[in-house]
Each structure stands twice: as structure tokens, then as C-alpha cells.
Amino acid sequence: MGYIATLKRIRNGRTNYRKRAALLLSRRKFVTITVSDENVQAQIAYPMSKGDVTITSSHSRELTRFGWNGSLNSLPACYLTGLLLGKKSLRKKVDEAILYTGKNPFTSRVAACLKGIIDSGMKVPASDSSFPPEERLVGNHIAEYARNLQDENKDAYNSRFSKLIANNFDPTQYSSYVHKVKDAIASTDGIDSVAGKEK
Numbered sequence: 241m242g243y244i245a246t247l248k249r250i251r252n253g254r255t256n257y258r259k260r261a262a263l264l265l266s267r268r269k270f271v272t273i274t275v276s277d278e279n280v281q282a283q284i285a286y287p288m289s290k291g292d293v294t295i296t297s298s299h300s301r302e303l304t305r306f307g308w309n310g311s312l313n314s315l316p317a318c319y320l321t322g323l324l325l326g327k328k329s330l331r332k333k334v335d336e337a338i339l340y341t342g343k344n345p346f347t348s349r350v351a352a353c354l355k356g357i358i359d360s361g362m363k364v365p366a367s368d369s370s371f372p373p374e375e376r377l378v379g380n381h382i383a384e385y386a387r388n389l390q391d392e393n394k395d396a397y398n399s400r401f402s403k404l405i406a407n408n409f410d411p412t413q414y415s416s417y418v419h420k421v422k423d424a425i426a427s428t429d430g431i432d433s434v435a436g437k438e439k
Contacts, residue, residue, distance in 0.1 A: 269295065270340040271357060271364060273322075275349045280318045282325045282353050284337055296332055298325035306424040308417065309407035315352045315372055316379040316418045322353035324425050326360025336363040348372050379414030386411035 273282045283297035300312040300321045311317055329335070339354060355371045358364050375381065390397040390412065401411045409417065 269334060269337040271325075271337050271354070272340055272342070273318075273350045273353045274344070275313060275318065275347065275353075277313065279312045280321050280349065280353060282321055282357070284325065284329050284334060295334055296325065296328040298322075298328060303421060306421045306428070308421045309409040310379075310404060310411075310414065310417060313349065314379065314382065315349060315376050316382075316414065318349045318352040319356040319377045320418065320421055320425065322356025322358075323360050323422060324356075325353075326357040326362045327425055327428075329357075330361055335361065339364055339366065346370070348376075352377055378418045383412050383414040386414070
């Protein structure tokens with residue numbers, strides 16, 4: 241049997257060409273969500289044969305402008321990043337899109353970000369059963385773990401949450417921070433309240 245050549249992006253596991261072809265044929269704006277070990281990034285783009293055109297994007301680092309000092313890739317951070325992206329998109333008169341995962345798996349963090357986008361008012365087809373429970377989106381599971389660890393082993397608590405504590409972020413009150421940042425994002429329509437410019 242002779243050698244069967246495959247495209248480089250297929251060999252490297254970077255592109256699912258069946259999904260890509262379907263996306264191009266649909267001509268619909270789409271959402272991509274990328275979660276790393278430290279951050280989450282989301283964007284809305286329009287598919288073109290010569291390359292996608294990015295309409296707007298959001299990054300979890302932007303959350304600090306709205307008062308967020310917590311983890312930048314936790315479920316709450318993913319949710320808030322999605323909410324911010326949705327607000328930016330609505331400001332650009334983009335109120336509908338589809339989720340494009342490509343070769344990436346649909347994880348709970350991706351689902352949390354997608355939930356934030358939908359909660360902003362955008363229309364993105366998705367099943368409610370695919371989203372994490374509300375208590376996880378606001379970090380109640382993290383707060384409960386932090387409280388238990390604080391009661392059982394204060395040294396372990398201080399070590400585990402050292403970065404948050406250094407940023408004056410009380411992990412036992414996670415949900416209160418989420419709600420404050422959520423309200424801040426909602427009141428600014430995705431605009432930096434300090435600089436007055438969209439990021």
C-alpha cells in the first residue's frame with residue numbers, strides 16, 4: 241500500500257475539515273472558546289475561505305478591570321469572560337452565533353463560558369443540560385472547599401489559596417465577587433469603565 245498524504249493541519253490535530261466545511265457553508269458568525277492552564281479567551285468571528293474575520297473578543301485578564309481578583313481560568317472566570325464577550329458583541333449589533341469547537345473537546349469550562357455568552361442576551365444554540373449548575377458557575381463549590389480546608393488545616397488553606405489571599409480575595413466568599421463583577425459588566429456593556437474604550 242502506498243503512502244496516503246494528509247493535510248498538515250490534520251496530521252497535527254489542529255483542524256477538523258468536516259466541521260470547518262460545514263461552518264463555511266453555513267456563513268454564520270461563530271464563537272470559539274480557548275481555555276489554557278491560566279486563562280480563558282473567547283471570540284466571535286465570521287468564516288471566510290481566506291481566513292476568519294474576528295468581530296470581537298474577550299480575555300479573562302480583562303476581568304480585573306471590573307474588580308475581579310480571582311482565578312482567571314476557573315468556572316466563574318470562564319462564565320464572566322463569556323458574559324463580557326456577549327456584551328461586547330451586542331454592542332456591535334451581533335446578537336446571534338453558533339459555537340465552533342473544531343478539534344477541541346466540549347469541557348465544563350467551555351460550557352461555563354458559553355452560558356455567560358447566552359446570559360448576556362445573545363442567541364447561541366445549546367442545551368440547558370450541557371451547562372454546569374448555577375452554584376458552580378458562581379463558585380460555591382470553591383467557597384465550600386475553602387471553608388472546609390480553613391477549618392481543618394489553616395496552613396494548607398493559606399498555601400492552597402495564597403495567590404487569592406495576596407490579592408485580597410477571600411475564597412470563602414467566591415459567589416459575592418462573581419455577582420459584583422457580573423453587575424459591573426452588565427452596567428458597562430463590555431466597556432472598560434476606566435478608559436471608556438472597548439477592549
